[in-house]
Amino acid sequence: MDFSYSQKTIELQKKLTAFMKEFVYPNEKNYEEQVNAVTDRWAKVPEIIEQLKEKAREQGLWNLFLPESEYGAGLTNQEYAPLCEIMGRSPIGPEVFNCSAPDTGNMEVLVRYGTESQKKQWLEPLLDGKIRSCFAMTEPEVASSDATNIQSSIIRDGDEYVLNGRKWWTSGAGDPRCKIAIFMGKNDPDAPRYEQQSMILVPLDTPGVKIERVLSVFGYDHAPHGHAEITFDNVRVPVKNILWGEGKGFAIAQGRLGPGRIHHCMRLIGAAERALEQMCVRVQERTAFGKSLAEQGVVKEWIAESRIDIEQARLLTLKAAYMMDTVGNKEAKTEIAMIKVVAPNMALRVIDRSIQAFGGAGVSGDFTLAAQWASSRTLRLADGPDEVHRNQIARLELAKYAAQGKGK
Template sequence: MDFTPSARSAKYRDKVAEFIATEVAPTEADYLRTLHQAEDPWVVLPLVDELKAKARERGLWNFFLPKSYSEATGEGAGLSNVDYAPLAERMGRHVLGPEVFNCNAPDTGNAEVLIHYGSEQQRQRWLRPLLDGEIRSAFCMTEPEVASSDATNMAATVVPDGDDVVLNGRKWFSTGIGHPRCEFVIFMGLTDPDAHRHQRHTMVLVPKDTPGVSVERMLPVFGFYDEPYGHGEVTFDNVRVPRENVIAGLGKGFEIAQGRLGPGRIHHCMRFIGLAERALELAITRAMDRTAFGKPLVNLGGNRERIARARIAINQARLQVLHTAWLLDTHGPFGALSELSQIKASVPGMAEQVIDMAIQLHGGGGLTNDFPLAGAYAGARSLRMADGPDEVHLGVISRIELAPYKERAERS
């Protein structure tokens, strides 16, 4: 097991780091200030398109694409999960990082769904402009009326009707729905309540402007709306789309979800290690620059130990994510079920604690938008529920851990 970046990965890592240092980091504060002061913040500022054009021109584009797809099509960088990890970590340090390289969620996960499960027609219509950065997308799975931690509770429906399917239901926390370039959503709903519990649901591609699709409101997360992407509550009222928009076939929703969520979870964790690294850097800089009671903050109240423990926690998390990435590369998602749940349960919590420590060292300023820490904390805390709450992942881990003991007891 060797986590040394390949030559290809190291080359792109350095190029990404340089681009972020020279093009993204110097413009981020002005970008956020302009966006938040705009009368309508649900817009794409010119800077974003300028940065994306520069990144694509330099070949820094679509790094997330599966290695097999890159090798077959010549698109992307042809990186394994282990190779992608250091790039995603650097992107995660800044709000605009994933966006400018066309590696932002939920588009990455939706693109992988189309790559692995979409028809040729679906890929041409939706995947092609997504990979070109021309459009954006959203994923509609979570529902407000049921405990969505158990996806089999899903009440929204996908009902076949001749050459069409008809969708009804209410979704929320549909990430990306507020973006002005969001052109389609992937909707998951119940098709056959009498089928096996993992063969009841269906995923459908739905153009956002289809009659009956209504964005009711954008949802704040600790007061942050995450413009211009956002997390929306969306209703589907007798939404009719062609049956050809069904992905992979009726009843395939859970199969697709398992294939989609594995890479999505690890990509989130890669980025949040970068966010935790940036928070630690900000904390150390603040603690060394500020003085209280005649001493630098770094020498007060156990702050050195807090910094040391943050370094240990980040390094542990990075190694755990790399191990999971290696398992995905060598054994596929079903060979890393426990490990994917482990990082999903541990990495956001680690980032949350490191960011919280950094906020404390910034005093009142850490609670404001003068620093990126409050928004980072909201993101880390919310990720502990996105893609499944901690408790669900702990349940998966314990079930896998206990299985051999249960089998042994049954044999004896």
């Protein structure tokens, strides 16, 4: 396996790094101030984010995430990995380049499974950054780590489908720019287990769609983006809004979550890398007990362990990306599952060490560490909890030796 970066990636790395230094990092505080400057934090998008998006687009740093697609930059997953890592260094970074979740996953779904009409109506404005989207899958009443548990319904009635159910952790639904949801529900409870579910496009202004509340994550509400709990009460949408076809929801979910998981891992590596960088600078500036923090043995251990952790996670992520590019997402499922366990836990360890080195400042809002830690912790749950991925890894590993065991 060759993990060296292509010339195209190297050039984009340089451009992205320069853009982040000149425009993104200096405006992180500005973004927060603009969010909090208005009475209704859910009604207005900070002007700075739209200004940064326009600058990124002008520089060709736009929609870099779609591999092998006429809509994206034509990068492979392996080529995109180090770029996504750079974006992940800032909480606002991915959105600036139109490469943030859940829009990336939803755009991939539309590219793969959408009709030409669906692409025209929803994919194109998403690619242009004119609207945003959300993904309504998780439900409060069932263990949604098993997607076959989902109870929301999609029932055909003539030329329409009628939707009923309650969803939560529908990230992005609070955003005033969010215009479309991908809704997952059961259309046939009697079908084979993995063919009971479907996915359908639901405009958020459809009668019967109601945002009940926006949930916080460790106290962060992430306005104006947010994570909503939504009820769908006899929501009617045209049959043409179905994605791929009835009974294809689970298959679409698996196809969507593969790239989504690896993108999360790439961004987590960037967050960890920045945390280590911040720690190394901080400990050389601070003195305690007669010498700099950098001279303390335990701090040196933190730094060394953090570098080791990051490099291991990066290599495993690159391997997963390489396999997705060469043998496909299905064959790379073990590697994808492994990085989904490794990357969030790695980021939590590295960011936690940096917080400890910063002392009280580390848990404040003066730096990005606390917010990045909270975000990283959610990713031990999002797109499947650690335990589900570990179970899959173990099953796949055991399968290799099943025949040997029977022969003894």
